[in-house]
């Protein structure tokens with residue numbers, strides 16, 4: 001049975017930059033949890049960043065800067081590499097990641113201005129997983145993921 005890597009915040013874990021979570025209440029996620037298929041992962045915490053932490057966005061040169069101007073690219077890259085490593089070790093081919101995040105965003109991210117402006121793009125973890133053959137879906141695409149993992 002296919003295991004699925006899931007953003008920890010979607011599972012109700014308070015790991016977001018502001019110490020909150022974004023629980024996804026969906027029957028499919030509940031089913032997959034009951035089946036033992038879910039592996040919870042937060043790339044930013046795995047990369048060594050604290051909770052809470054400053055909000056960060058990807059800027060035009062690809063680096064990741066906090067709202068205070070600190071460069072946290074290395075931490076984001078480390079989190080992405082650890083996510084890939086977990087997928088490789090557990091033969092995970094699918095991920096359900098939180099949309100809009102500079103790590104987990106699948107279709108949209110913020111534009112780097114810290115003004116709340118979204119643009120098309122992938123977060124660092126979502127991008128690295130996709131580049132390595134792991135299909136990434138956002139929480140808004142959970143039904144599409146279901147069709148792949150059944």
Ligand code: SF4
Nearest residue numbers: 007009042098101104
């Ligand atoms: S890095 Fe991903 S899992 Fe962690 S809080 Fe942000 S969106 Fe959620």
